Amino acid sequence: MKSFFKRRKTAVRAKQSSGSEDLIPSSLSANLDTIRQKTGYSPDIIIRTLSIGHYKAAVVYTDGLIDSVPIQESLLEPLLKHEALPKPLPPDEALPIIARQSIALGSIQFTKKYEEAILAVVGGDAVLFMDGTSTAVITDVKGGERRSIQEASTQVSVRGPKEGFTESMATNIALIRRMIHNPNVWVETMKVGKQTKTDVAVMYINGLVSEEVLGEVRRRLKKINMDGVLESGYVEQLIEDETFTPFPTIINTERPDIVTANLLEGRVAIIVNGTPFVLLAPAVFVQFFQSAEDYYSRFDIATAIRMLRVLVFLISLIGPAVYIAATTFHQEMIPTGLLIIVAAQRDNVPFPAFVEALIMEITFEILREAGVRMPKAIGSTVSIVGALVIGQAAVQAGIVSPAMVIIVSITAITSFATPSYSIAMSARLLRFLFMGAAASFGFYGVALIFMAMIVHLCSLRSFGVPYMSPLAPFIAKNVGDTFIRLPLLFSKNRPRLFGHSNPTRSERGQEYDHSVPKGMVNKKTVEGETNET
Amino acid sequence: MEKAKISAFQLFVMIALFEFGSAILIPLAIGAKQDAWLSIVMGMVGGFLLFFIYYRLYLYYPDMLPTGYVQKIIGRIPGKMLAFLYMIYFIYLASRDLRDFGAMLVTSTYPDSPLFVVNALLMLLVIYTLRFGIEVLARTGELLFFLFLLITVSALVLISSSGLIDFRQLQPVLENGFYAVFKTVYMETLYVPFGEAIVFTMIFPYLNERKKLKRVYISAMTLSGLSLAFAMIINVSVLGVDLTSRSQFPILSTIQMIELAEFLERLDVYFLLVLIIGIFFKLSLYFYVAASGIADLFQVKEPSQLIYPMGIIILLSSISIAGSYAEHIEEGLKLATIYVQLPVQVVIPAVLLIIAFFKNKKTKALPA
Numbered sequence: 001m002k003s004f005f006k007r008r009k010t011a012v013r014a015k016q017s018s019g020s021e022d023l024i025p026s027s028l029s030a031n032l033d034t035i036r037q038k039t040g041y042s043p044d045i046i047i048r049t050l051s052i053g054h055y056k057a058a059v060v061y062t063d064g065l066i067d068s069v070p071i072q073e074s075l076l077e078p079l080l081k082h083e084a085l086p087k088p089l090p091p092d093e094a095l096p097i098i099a100r101q102s103i104a105l106g107s108i109q110f111t112k113k114y115e116e117a118i119l120a121v122v123g124g125d126a127v128l129f130m131d132g133t134s135t136a137v138i139t140d141v142k143g144g145e146r147r148s149i150q151e152a153s154t155q156v157s158v159r160g161p162k163e164g165f166t167e168s169m170a171t172n173i174a175l176i177r178r179m180i181h182n183p184n185v186w187v188e189t190m191k192v193g194k195q196t197k198t199d200v201a202v203m204y205i206n207g208l209v210s211e212e213v214l215g216e217v218r219r220r221l222k223k224i225n226m227d228g229v230l231e232s233g234y235v236e237q238l239i240e241d242e243t244f245t246p247f248p249t250i251i252n253t254e255r256p257d258i259v260t261a262n263l264l265e266g267r268v269a270i271i272v273n274g275t276p277f278v279l280l281a282p283a284v285f286v287q288f289f290q291s292a293e294d295y296y297s298r299f300d301i302a303t304a305i306r307m308l309r310v311l312v313f314l315i316s317l318i319g320p321a322v323y324i325a326a327t328t329f330h331q332e333m334i335p336t337g338l339l340i341i342v343a344a345q346r347d348n349v350p351f352p353a354f355v356e357a358l359i360m361e362i363t364f365e366i367l368r369e370a371g372v373r374m375p376k377a378i379g380s381t382v383s384i385v386g387a388l389v390i391g392q393a394a395v396q397a398g399i400v401s402p403a404m405v406i407i408v409s410i411t412a413i414t415s416f417a418t419p420s421y422s423i424a425m426s427a428r429l430l431r432f433l434f435m436g437a438a439a440s441f442g443f444y445g446v447a448l449i450f451m452a453m454i455v456h457l458c459s460l461r462s463f464g465v466p467y468m469s470p471l472a473p474f475i476a477k478n479v480g481d482t483f484i485r486l487p488l489l490f491s492k493n494r495p496r497l498f499g500h501s502n503p504t505r506s507e508r509g510q511e512y513d514h515s516v517p518k519g520m521v522n523k524k525t526v527e528g529e530t531n532e533t
Numbered sequence: 534m535e536k537a538k539i540s541a542f543q544l545f546v547m548i549a550l551f552e553f554g555s556a557i558l559i560p561l562a563i564g565a566k567q568d569a570w571l572s573i574v575m576g577m578v579g580g581f582l583l584f585f586i587y588y589r590l591y592l593y594y595p596d597m598l599p600t601g602y603v604q605k606i607i608g609r610i611p612g613k614m615l616a617f618l619y620m621i622y623f624i625y626l627a628s629r630d631l632r633d634f635g636a637m638l639v640t641s642t643y644p645d646s647p648l649f650v651v652n653a654l655l656m657l658l659v660i661y662t663l664r665f666g667i668e669v670l671a672r673t674g675e676l677l678f679f680l681f682l683l684i685t686v687s688a689l690v691l692i693s694s695s696g697l698i699d700f701r702q703l704q705p706v707l708e709n710g711f712y713a714v715f716k717t718v719y720m721e722t723l724y725v726p727f728g729e730a731i732v733f734t735m736i737f738p739y740l741n742e743r744k745k746l747k748r749v750y751i752s753a754m755t756l757s758g759l760s761l762a763f764a765m766i767i768n769v770s771v772l773g774v775d776l777t778s779r780s781q782f783p784i785l786s787t788i789q790m791i792e793l794a795e796f797l798e799r800l801d802v803y804f805l806l807v808l809i810i811g812i813f814f815k816l817s818l819y820f821y822v823a824a825s826g827i828a829d830l831f832q833v834k835e836p837s838q839l840i841y842p843m844g845i846i847i848l849l850s851s852i853s854i855a856g857s858y859a860e861h862i863e864e865g866l867k868l869a870t871i872y873v874q875l876p877v878q879v880v881i882p883a884v885l886l887i888i889a890f891f892k893n894k895k896t897k898a899l900p901a
Contacts, residue, residue, distance in 0.1 A: 330802050
């Protein structure tokens with residue numbers, strides 16, 4: 001306890017000392033020495049000394065984080081070729097002039113703070129120091145090896161843009177900007193993580209976003225006080241409303257079109273540098289059953305598919321539980337013919353249905369986990385072993401019944417058919433709870449756990465927005481885009497709870513005018529006036 | 534009072550689910566034989582009349598819980614005592630409902646399970662729910678309402694398509710004269726389930742759109758009343774008067790009759806969900822109202838602290854309330870109606886309204 005307090009105190013003191021920031025020493029050699037020392041003489045910190053006219057200067061950058069072409073062609077070359085100034089100026093005044101005349105890069109920035117300069121160096125910028133002045137020029141030459149834009153691997157769609165986010169925040173922001181050409185798309189950046197100083201951007205459409213939600217997002221992001229933020233999952237867990245829940249209350253996506261659509265609904269996107277997964281808040285439960293493709297395909301098909309997903313989620317949740325309950329407690333529910341088959345199969349099985357189900361489910365989970373972690377080259381081994389173990393050997397050995405194999409396979413497939421990975425994971429976990437309830441109290445237990453789940457879902461909020469909205473609280477205007485999807489013509493409203501600053505999405509009058517006769521009745525077509533010839 | 538707001542639709546859903554609650558389980562108004570449905574409809578109309586008593590009282594004190602305005606009407610100490618009696622009444626009704634449900638489950642599906650365990654499990658769910666307060670309960674109600682509709686409509690489709698319905702069972706109408714029907718109304722249906730909605734007087738102050746209260750209440754009552762009457766029509770026309778009156782849980786017997794395409798049969802377990810939803814909701818409302826009322830009376834800052842002890846009280850009294858299910862039903866539909874429900878739901882509110890009327894007349898006459 002005592003040491004705990006002590007540590008806190010020193011931490012506070014450390015913070016205070018870093019508050020009075022050191023300025024860059026005006027002597028170049030002293031300056032470079034400090035840099036070398038502070039970076040531990042790391043060989044990837046490149047210090048290139050040069051003379052600009054009669055001034056001594058140095059360019060400092062980190063190898064691998066910069067793009068070497070602009071650093072050579074736009075920074076070093078023009079600086080070296082810089083002609084002497086007409087009259088000798090003190091370095092303090094000369095530096096801005098030189099920078100303006102000779103640095104052929106888009107973004108330059110002056111600083112006097114040592115901390116800022118060194119952070120820029122390790123963050124992938126090149127910094128120009130000059131002897132005799134305590135001003136440094138930070139030039140943006142970020143680059144280096146990065147993954148190129150590829151198809152999103154977690155949210156694949158048949159129709160729709162194929163681009164997925166990459167690990168670079170700048171690229172991700174650009175991908176979104178390419179979809180909305182609107183000056184009201186605003187981006188705020190901040191650095192999160194005491195050690196990692198990860199760039200985190202908050203993106204929204206000014207005028208559509210709910211100010212309360214935005215303020216809440218900002219406040220929670222600022223409160224993060226951790227060593228490092230390595231992935232958006234860190235941010236997600238640190239800013240979510242409820243930690244003790246199996247359900248995700250923030251969406252993550254790899255697709256720019258989903259982010260764009262959500263920005264248009266008034267949500268806030270949180271982009272973390274170094275991960276292709278962008279967070280969207282506030283999230284509601286129904287969103288996890290929607291995929292981008294729903295909006296690109298016809299509404300009736302999209303609605304049917306969404307219904308299917310709800311069914312899939314339910315099966316994945318209570319499939320094995322129903323089997324256990326029906327075979328253990330409610331045999332009378334099963335039609336006689338089926339009951340005889342199931343009973344005959346289960347006759348040789350030495351375990352009660354619950355144990356049987358548990359064995360199979362856990363076996364499957366093991367196979368699944370192994371399949372994820374295994375090197376690709378031996379991946380097919382897992383499927384062969386899995387098929388043999390689950391499918392054949394277990395049944396032939398009489399350890400499980402074939403009906404159980406069917407149930408496990410169905411639940412296994414359903415857990416992959418949900419568009420959102422995170423909600424499929426919730427179902428995967430809760431399934432075992434349902435199985436336990438079914439084993440002890442039959443359908444009554446399943447029903448009770450189900451109701452408890454509904455109560456829990458209703459009690460959740462995401463950034464103040466009830467998780468089950470627009471179903472509970474019921475908002476008639478927004479129900480058109482939940483488990484059903486009405487034609488786009490009818491979806492005229494933004495979600496009321498957080499899109500209220502500008503509730504109307506589209507005006508009337510874009511519908512096809514049905515009073516105009518169409519097809520063969522159209523006289524013009526009949527008379528051939530609009531023929532393509 | 535909790536700092537919460539519920540919408541008009543949420544109140545609608547709560548009233549509808551509440552009215553269904555246990556009423557759909559028991560052989561309601563079967564004293565009127567094949568005219569039971571008529572008795573239910575008349576009970577519903579009586580329920581409207583009762584509502585106007587409660588509504589006028591609410592209009593006098595729109596921001597207060599009844600536990601508060603009773604004290605204004607008849608004085609602090611007598612008001613507190615009366616309000617406390619009401620809370621005990623709500624606890625009693627909650628225990629009754631829990632017993633109804635537990636008995637139903639034990640008789641129909643879990644003959645080997647002890648009543649206590651069955652009741653305790655539902656109680657756990659209710660306790661878990663009530664910790665979140667009225668808003669979450671209201672939202673849960675909205676979701677469950679859709680599920681409820683889905684299952685009941687599918688039940689209706691299944692029953693009608695399995696060719697069980699014989700409307701001749703409902704004839705002759707008014708065989709025993711009008712009085713026989715009327716008797717079940719004032720002996721039974723007026724109080725159970727319609728008068729029981731007195732519990733909502735404790736919910737009204739949370740409503741955010743006050744103007745809609747009358748419309749919401751009447752429409753929810755009408756929906757549930759007509760549906761209950763309809764359920765009774767289906768019960769009687771499927772089972773016949775004789776079987777319906779002898780069956781402990783006519784709705785389950787009806788559903789057990791379903792046999793479709795030699796595949797869908799014995800669906801009572803499926804409809805168990807409807808019954809669980811109904812009872813869960815009714816029980817939660819009684820319990821919530823009792824807890825918030827007691828918190829209000831005794832100035833308990835955190836009503837959620839009361840949830841655990843009161844849950845145990847309700848659970849234990851649900852077991853000890855009656856020796857057998859027959860005794861339980863006899864007590865509920867014969868004795869409690871006249872000696873408990875009638876004074877509590879009709880007489881006392883009416884008297885309170887009259888006093889409030891004169892009190893407010895005096896005070897209103899001065900400034901206006």
